[in-house]
Amino acid sequence: MSKFMAAPNANANSTSNPNPNNSFEVVQPPNDSISSLSFSPKSNILVATSWDNQVRCWEIQQSGTNLVSQPQAAISHDHPVLCSTWKEDGTTVFSGGCDKQVKMWPLGGQPVTVAVHDASIKEIAWIPEMSLLVTGSLDKTMKYWDVRQPNPVHTQQLPERCYALSVRYPLMVVGTADRNLIVFNLQNPQTEFKRILSPLKYQTRCVAAFPDQQGFLVGSIEGRVGVHHLDEKQNDKNFTFKCHREGTRIYSVNSLNFHPVHHTLTTAGSDGSFTFWDKDSKQRLKEMSRCNQPIPCSTFNNDGSIFAYAVCYDWGKGAEKHNPATAKNYIFLHVPQEAEVKRKPRVNTGGKR
Structure with missing residues (x-):
């Protein structure tokens, strides 16, 4: 167990303030909880998916x-939408969710269904190097799709329901129920490379x-992140480290993002805070003030100059704690300062590294 060396903590809990960090607010946010945020790889166009069955787009x-x-445009699914991703040219958005399908939306055009599963689709990723879409579902399968064809190129059985997925070609990491982590080398995509x-x-x-494809991060519901390298x-x-905790209260780590330039990382959690870290020097760079609701998802834009995060109910306490009439949903934009995202030299404490 490793403890990060702490930077100054600005984390005075603002119990009633949705925006204690004075971030920029996105206008006309979703009417229900936000499930994913994705920036275009080419421009500052932001897409959000939400539990009100909508996919929305802002410039x-x-x-x-x-x-x-x-606000630019929106499309609808038949049920809540859980995930989103972009084609590498920044012209097309993919979205999937509880209607068991993925829609391909050419911006300015009409969406078409390009993938289906037997249960909700929890995760999707576009793999430019293969020109394939990968979908992970609660039906315990992952499928690869050539979106010009109606049937999957390959269906991969998973040991359990897909909860999380991340691609940095040729590395793909899939997290499922029962704490399985399945690693794929996408140069041989139909065979598991490693399961841990x-x-x-x-x-x-x-x-x-990891941006260098040498390993991955995993975050859990128990306020902890694991840093794992593939090479034994x-x-x-x-190592693992604790985060998103307040005294004896422990919160879920909901989102992990690497900065696209500096390769430092952010964690965002159900405590309503987001924190910048440097995993290589094992330092916490900056912990931001807590919002008054959880942060279920977050993302950087393509050059790391904007960090978008949602503040809303994350369903962690079930439907009985959710009142749609009074619930507020926000998307905020934070401009990272260099000190928050730039790596720092390792501080030698004289102990074990």
Whole structure:
């Protein structure tokens, strides 16, 4: 167990403030909880999926030192939408969810169904190097799709329901129920490369492949993140750390994102906070003030100059704790400062590294 060296903590809990960090607010947010956020790989166009069955799109523009959001378009699914991803050219959005299908939406055009499962689709990713879409479902399968064809190119059986998925070609990591972590080398996509039991004792909530494809992060419902390297010669670099805790209260880690330039990372959790970390120097760079609701999802834009995060109910306490009449849903945009996201030299404490 490793403890990160702490940076100054700005985490005074604002029990009634949805935006204690003075982030820029996205206008016309979803009417129900937000399940995923995805930026275009080519521009500052943001897509959000939500439990109100909608996929919404905004253009984010810089106006002086402000960020301004312009609603662009939206499409509907038949049931709540859980996940989203983009084609690499920034023209097309994919979305999947509880209607057991993925819709391909050419921006400005009409959506078409390009993938189906026998249960809700929890995760999707577009793999540009293969020109394939990969879908992970609660039906315990993962499927690869050539979106020009009606049937999957390949169906991969999973040991349990798919909860999380991350691709950094040729590495793909899939987290399922029962703490299974399945690693694929996408140069041989129909065969598991490695299967391991999560280093964390509780249910997997999110995974993120390293930018250098040498390993991955895994976050759990128990306020903890595991840092795992694939090469067994680097086992001494594997560690876990605690986060998103307040005294004896422990919160889920809902989202893990690597900064696209500096390769530092963020965690976002059900405690309503997001934190910047440097895994290589084992330092917490900056912990932001807590919002008054959970953060279920987050993402960076393509150059790391904007960090988008949702603040809303995350269903962690069940439907009985959710009142749609009074629930508020927010999407905020944070402009990371260099000190928050740039790596710091390792501090030698004289102890074991």
